[in-house]
Amino acid sequence: xxxxxxxxxxxxxxxxxxxxxxxxxxxxxxxxxxxxxxxxxxxxxxxxxxxxxxxxxxxxxxxxxxxxxxxxxxxxxxxxxxxxxxxxxxxxxxxxxxxxxxxxxxxxxxxxxxxxxxxxxxxxxxxxxxxxxxxxxxxxxxxxxxxxxxxxxxxxxxxxxxxxxxxxxxxxxxxxxxxxxxxxxxxxxxxxxxxxxxxxxxxxxxxxxxxxxxxxxxxxxxxxxxxxxxxxxxxxxxxxxxxxxxxxxxxxxxxxxxxxxxxxxxxxxxxxxxxxxxxxxxxxxxxxxxxxxxxxxxxxxxxxxxxxxxxxxxxxxxxxxxxxxxxxxxxxxxxxxxxxxxxxxxxxxxxxxxxxxxxxxxxxxxxxxxxxxxxxxxxxxxxxxxxxxxxxxxxxxxxxxxxxxxxxxxxxxxxxxxxxxxxxxxxxxxxxxxxxxxxxxxxxxxxxxxxxxxxxxxxxxxxxxxxxxxxxxxxxxxxxxxxxxxxxxxxxxxxxxxxxxxxxxxxxxxxxxxxxxxxxxxxxxxxxxxxxxxx
Amino acid sequence: xxxxxxxxxxxxxxxxxxxxxxxxxxxxxxxxxxxxxxxxxxxxxxxxxxxxxxxxxxxxxxxxxxxxxxxxxxxxxxxxxxxxxxxxxxxxxxxxxxxxxxxxxxxxxxxxxxxxxxxxxxxxxxxxxxxxxxxxxxxxxxxxxxxxxxxxxxxxxxxxxxxxxxxxxxxxxxxxxxxxxxxxxxxxxxxxxxxxxxxxxxxxxxxxxxxxxxxxxxxxxxxxxxxxxxxxxxxxxxxxxxxxxxxxxxxxxxxxxxxxxxxxxxxxxxxxxxxxxxxxxxxxxxxxxxxxxxxxxxxx
Numbered sequence: 001x002x003x004x005x006x007x008x009x010x011x012x013x014x015x016x017x018x019x020x021x022x023x024x025x026x027x028x029x030x031x032x033x034x035x036x037x038x039x040x041x042x043x044x045x046x047x048x049x050x051x052x053x054x055x056x057x058x059x060x061x062x063x064x065x066x067x068x069x070x071x072x073x074x075x076x077x078x079x080x081x082x083x084x085x086x087x088x089x090x091x092x093x094x095x096x097x098x099x100x101x102x103x104x105x106x107x108x109x110x111x112x113x114x115x116x117x118x119x120x121x122x123x124x125x126x127x128x129x130x131x132x133x134x135x136x137x138x139x140x141x142x143x144x145x146x147x148x149x150x151x152x153x154x155x156x157x158x159x160x161x162x163x164x165x166x167x168x169x170x171x172x173x174x175x176x177x178x179x180x181x182x183x184x185x186x187x188x189x190x191x192x193x194x195x196x197x198x199x200x201x202x203x204x205x206x207x208x209x210x211x212x213x214x215x216x217x218x219x220x221x222x223x224x225x226x227x228x229x230x231x232x233x234x235x236x237x238x239x240x241x242x243x244x245x246x247x248x249x250x251x252x253x254x255x256x257x258x259x260x261x262x263x264x265x266x267x268x269x270x271x272x273x274x275x276x277x278x279x280x281x282x283x284x285x286x287x288x289x290x291x292x293x294x295x296x297x298x299x300x301x302x303x304x305x306x307x308x309x310x311x312x313x314x315x316x317x318x319x320x321x322x323x324x325x326x327x328x329x330x331x332x333x334x335x336x337x338x339x340x341x342x343x344x345x346x347x348x349x350x351x352x353x354x355x356x357x358x359x360x361x362x363x364x365x366x367x368x369x370x371x372x373x374x375x376x377x378x379x380x381x382x383x384x385x386x387x388x389x390x391x392x393x394x395x396x397x398x399x400x401x402x403x404x405x406x407x408x409x410x411x412x413x414x415x416x417x418x419x420x421x422x423x424x425x426x427x428x429x430x431x432x433x434x435x436x437x438x439x440x441x442x443x444x445x446x447x448x449x450x451x452x453x454x455x456x457x458x459x460x461x462x463x464x465x466x467x468x469x470x471x472x473x474x475x476x477x478x479x480x481x482x483x484x485x486x487x488x489x490x491x492x493x494x495x496x497x498x499x500x501x502x503x504x505x506x507x508x509x510x511x512x513x514x515x516x517x518x519x520x521x522x523x524x525x526x527x528x529x530x531x532x533x534x535x
Numbered sequence: 536x537x538x539x540x541x542x543x544x545x546x547x548x549x550x551x552x553x554x555x556x557x558x559x560x561x562x563x564x565x566x567x568x569x570x571x572x573x574x575x576x577x578x579x580x581x582x583x584x585x586x587x588x589x590x591x592x593x594x595x596x597x598x599x600x601x602x603x604x605x606x607x608x609x610x611x612x613x614x615x616x617x618x619x620x621x622x623x624x625x626x627x628x629x630x631x632x633x634x635x636x637x638x639x640x641x642x643x644x645x646x647x648x649x650x651x652x653x654x655x656x657x658x659x660x661x662x663x664x665x666x667x668x669x670x671x672x673x674x675x676x677x678x679x680x681x682x683x684x685x686x687x688x689x690x691x692x693x694x695x696x697x698x699x700x701x702x703x704x705x706x707x708x709x710x711x712x713x714x715x716x717x718x719x720x721x722x723x724x725x726x727x728x729x730x731x732x733x734x735x736x737x738x739x740x741x742x743x744x745x746x747x748x749x750x751x752x753x754x755x756x757x758x759x760x761x762x763x764x765x766x767x768x769x770x771x772x773x774x775x776x777x778x779x780x781x782x783x784x785x786x787x788x789x790x791x792x793x794x795x796x797x798x799x800x801x802x803x804x805x806x807x808x809x810x811x812x813x814x815x816x817x818x819x820x821x822x823x824x825x826x827x828x829x830x831x832x833x834x835x
Contacts, residue, residue, distance in 0.1 A: 017547055025547035107544040109617040112597070116551035123559035127566075159570050163562040170558075173628050181620040185613060186542070211628045219635025226775060229569050231682075231765030234639060234775075237663060239682035240673045240768030242647035249635055312656045523541065 015519050027111035028519065029096045035118050036093025040086050043125065047081035048476050050074045055472040057455050058465050071455035072140035079143025084168045085125050087395065090403045091264040092175050095203045097414065099179060101510040101517060102197045104188030104525045109181040117175040124167035131157035142453060147235035147246035151227045158228060162221045169214040176207035190528030194285060197508050201288050202267030205295045209256045217253040244309050251302035259298045262394060263291055265402030266333055269355045272409050273337050276352035277344030278503040283336040290329035297326050307378045316375045323373035334363055350424030354405035357397055357432050365393030386446025392439045404482065412500045416516030417493025423485045430478035437471025543609045553593040560586035615809060622813045626820050633824050640772045640831060644671055651677055676767035685762035685770060691834050701752045702833050705745050712741035713822040716815045726805050735795040742788040749781045776832055780824055787821045790814040
């Protein structure tokens with residue numbers, strides 16, 4: 001028995017294996033984190049290319065570049081890829097990299113499961129993208145795949161779409177089980193729940209949301225599969241079902257999903273703002289309670305996506321007021337970020353620029369969300385570009401900016417090298433200007449009545465749409481600069497110190513280890529029970 | 536037997552990538568098989584079958600590796616706690632999967648069907664099929680040509696005839712089996728291996744009887760009641776809810792069968808029997824779902 005234990009101790013001191021098989025067989029949280037992040041990065045360009053096709057088609061009124069059928073496929077897959085293939089995997093990648101380091105754990109709790117959670121993701125998206133080559137073309141019913149568009153009127157590839165969604169869901173559920181187990185079971189001694197870094201807190205709650213709602217999505221697509229192929233009538237009123245039922249089941253998943261894509265961002269931004277303000281975060285415990293209340297409320301607001309579907313008035317009122325309640329904890333968070341910066345000694349490195357832009361622009365998205373929450377007003381806004389503007393403001397300068405900020409913030413810790421600050425700032429300003437150029441005018445065309453998901457539009461929207469398209473192309477190109485900066489950092493970067501940022505002292509365990517972080521960071525957990533050793 | 540103090544992290548593993556490969560095969564296999572239903576020259580079901588073989592094979596090797604590692608004493612108490620967390624959250628995810636179907640049934644019964652029948656605020660839906668009358672169980676669908684309703688339903692009969700009602704026996708089996716597996720665990724914890732084996736066999740027998748009775752019920756539904764998947768929303772919810780439950784009973788029975796075989800071969804000790812405990816939690820979960828299901832699908 002002792003021989004076995006020794007050989008296993010040897011394994012522990014191994015660096016990464018050589019060759020490509022390292023990535024296939026790895027159980028290391030850092031390797032798997034990198035795999036998630038690179039996968040998400042690649043999918044960002046795939047989904048981004050689809051957005052470019054959409055904006056090229058909408059550059060001028062009239063039908064010019066793609067057929068309406070193909071346009072629908074672009075809109076659908078752009079949404080699916082950005083939600084399930086970019087934002088979610090990027091956050092899981094960050095969780096993989098940072099959570100064990102931030103809580104002083106040797107690795108994720110279930111390392112082999114961790115590998116499986118990642119590798120089924122490229123499989124699912126491989127299937128989804130391969131539907132473009134199949135008879136009938138790729139899914140074309142929008143990323144929300146409302147029945148009966150996705151059942152009775154769907155292309156035959158919908159079957160592959162359904163199974164691909166199942167696999168994505170399995171990936172998320174397994175990943176979340178791993179994250180939640182790691183956080184609850186693997187914290188260093190002395191790290192009580194209310195001493196956990198906010199990124200860890202945000203992920204604990206996000207993982208809970210994921211385990212709660214991804215199975216509901218699996219249920220929804222299973223009902224679709226049965227309706228399409230096995231004669232059931234969940235979503236067919238002719239058999240006593242109801243197409244609106246689909247929307248209820250979908251949005252019961254979909255609304256918590258919206259917070260799944262933003263809560264980890266809250267954690268990231270809190271870390272970055274406290275580091276570059278050289279102050280501890282203002283109102284730590286209220287931050288935790290705010291995240292928890294947002295998560296709980298997210299289960300009782302889903303029907304605000306369906307105000308125009310014909311709900312009883314009591315439903316409209318309930319979902320209107322419950323939605324507005326979410327503004328309170330969200331407001332607490334924005335207030336705390338501003339208070340953290342107040343009288344701080346601020347510096348504006350690239351991560352901080354992205355984080356500040358996040359606070360400002362996410363708030364714009366939040367406020368337009370509040371407008372949409374007003375049921376009578378929503379009757380006008382529903383299915384217009386105002387909605388498109390709203391959710392792109394929370395997802396692009398919201399979730400995506402926080403991911404970019406996190407990459408700049410932790411890249412020196414991951415690679416051991418600094419990125420190019422001038423390039424980083426250029427990337428920021430180009431992104432900041434172009435993102436607003438892209439999404440701000442959408443508010444105006446939306447309020448004026450331009451419908452979403454249509455490849456053509458009335459003449460009066462032409463000027464704004466041209467501006468939007470120019471902004472979108474610029475935003476797309478700017479992200480190549482991001483790729484270039486990451487590669488430049490990896491291959492030609494200057495060495496980074498262990499602490500990396502001047503303000504990072506005492507801001508978490510990840511800054512106490514070398515840069516790059518050793519392949520196995522905490523083989524024995526640091527003891528935090530004595531407060532002197534921590535700060 | 537845990538002697539290891541540090542947390543075991545395998546250096547690398549080939550198992551997950553094979554599992555991922557089997558799922559990739561599964562998606563193409565299942566997708567093409569379903570899309571090709573009714574075509575005679577299709578070979579896509581072979582992809583599906585091979586995906587299952589690869590999946591089961593990988594699972595076999597995965598679980599045996601975990602058991603071997605544990606027998607070598609490589610797992611610390613902390614790692615065992617991770618397994619407990621993992622299994623608990625997995626069961627929670629399963630609960631939420633069933634929740635989707637309970638939600639659907641609730642929506643259909645409380646809102647959709649009454650509205651189609653002209654009731655309440657949204658009763659205007661009645662103009663789609665004027666004359667349609669709402670009832671539950673829904674025996675006549677709005678469009679009876681497309682979704683021919685059933686002749687009979689599965690609802691609870693008068694109490695005097697309860698012994699002719701299969702779900703009654705099913706409930707009895709499943710609830711009893713939840714008790715017998717608890718007895719098996721208790722016997723194991725006391726070191727009474729004979730009692731442990733006996734109660735495991737009793738649990739399995741009851742579980743298999745449940746599966747058989749459920750199959751008989753489905754046969755009756757299709758052969759004599761006109762109750763099919765295509766019989767409208769009553770048949771839809773009935774088959775999907777009892778079907779997914781039955782599928783989970785089968786999974787649980789497979790898990791417990793393996794645990795029983797392992798038990799007969801001398802596995803598990805008084806203190807270390809997580810595999811069995813996890814299987815038993817799963818079995819209790821299946822039991823609880825059944826009780827809720829009997830209430831909303833059969834009784835009320």
